[in-house]
Amino acid sequence: MRPFEYARAGDVAEAGRLAGRFIAGGTNLLDLMKLEVETPEKLVDITRLPLRGIEETDDGGLRIGALVTNSDLAAEPCIRRDYEVLSRALLAGASGQLRNKATTGGNLLQRTRCNYFYEPSQPCNKREPGSGCGAIGGFNRIHAVLGASKHCIATHPSDMAVAMRVLDAAVETQKADGSSRTIPLGELYRLPGETPQIETVLEPGELITAVRLPKPRAGTQRYRKVRDRASYAFALVSVAAIVRMEGSTIAEAGLAFGGLAPMPWRDAQVEAALVGKEPTMANFDKAADILLAEAEGQGGNDFKIPLARRTLKAVLADATKGA
Structure with a gap:
């Protein structure tokens, strides 16, 4: 692992100003750093920010703080009662130990588990643009059959995000300049096209602060x-x-x-x-x-x-x- 600078954000506004790679549970990022797949020069610890609440919204939906852990979200009574698909998806992911650390915001932004992405000696346009895609013509058992391109056929690994998508979830974010926006989950992610290294529409320093769910649907x-x-x-x-x-x-x-x-x-x-x-x-x-x-x-x-x-x-x- 390469040396990096560490800073702890005192509030959401400071997190953006510190201009680094956000870290909370770290269940994906730390693995990538150990393998030198990701080599951030600065980590910004956001674990002390007040983003752990789950509250009802005026329209009858829910607002879930970005730092709510996967375990806590899956076990929340209103999630189990009204958003069963989300609780089921969360419990299908990872292991109990990882769910205890992994956060709502981090789960949405985890990186692909493509073997070529994780191996720096192999070509990967997502990791090193222009190097090629080793999975095309290589070992591609876990890879995409929809939405891929000639530059990347990796899949998104999140279970939670699949359930959030069917629930019409949206993410609340705050940018580095202090402005905020709400992004429907279906518009958060980008298909690989010719730029597979750009996975979302988030800007540098933009932090997911919460996820909104609409009121429960019958069915x-x-x-x-x-x-x-x-x-x-x-x-x-x-x-x-x-x-x-x-x-x-x-x-x-x-x-x-x-x-x-x-x-x-x-x-x-x-x-x-x-x-x-x-x-x-x-x-x-x-x-x-x-x-x-x-x-x-x-x-x-x-x-x-x-x-x-x-x-x-x-x-x-x-x-x-x-x-």
Whole structure:
């Protein structure tokens, strides 16, 4: 690990002015520093900032402080009751020890677990722009089949972000100049395109201070994660779903996907294809056809395409069971 400067922020405004790499739980950043994948010259400790609250908003939703740990968020009674998909996703991620340290803001911004990104001797456009993508033509079993580019096929690793996406979450931020903004989660992330090293729309020194959830939605909530082992493994495919029935037809469907793309993936056309339809396997297949119409495997990850279809159908069948 290379030497770095350390500073502790006394308030949110000072955190931006200190002009460094923010650190809270550090469950991802410290690993990257040890491998010299990331070599920040300055770390700004934000752990003492007052960003640990969970409070109800005027519109009936929730405001979650960026420093709320994954364990505390998953166990919060109102999350378990009204946002079950989020609690399920959080508990599917990492291990108990990591969830005790990992924060809400940090979870959204964790880096990909691509093997080539983590190995400095290998080419990676995300780590070193212009060096190439070792995963293309290499070992790419965990990589993206949607939203990738010829410059990068890495996936986003967060379970929490997938659930947040289906819940229409938004992040509150404060910039280094003191101004603030609210960014819908679907607009926070950038697809790799020709600049895979730029992963979000956040500016230098811009700090996530909270995540907002809208008021709870009616319907059945499910989160299913398919992985290589039962715990402490990233998703090969995951599906977050909120489905509301009216009689024998689907009145509303929200779907988000993990393990398939460089960001938590959501496709409005897939959801629209289910609305007004009966919950049959034939209709689920049609929705999967839309989701996977532009899916492209790279050899080692070709299996993800049929796996995504089966997982989506299983989640929808579970969510509409008894209809």
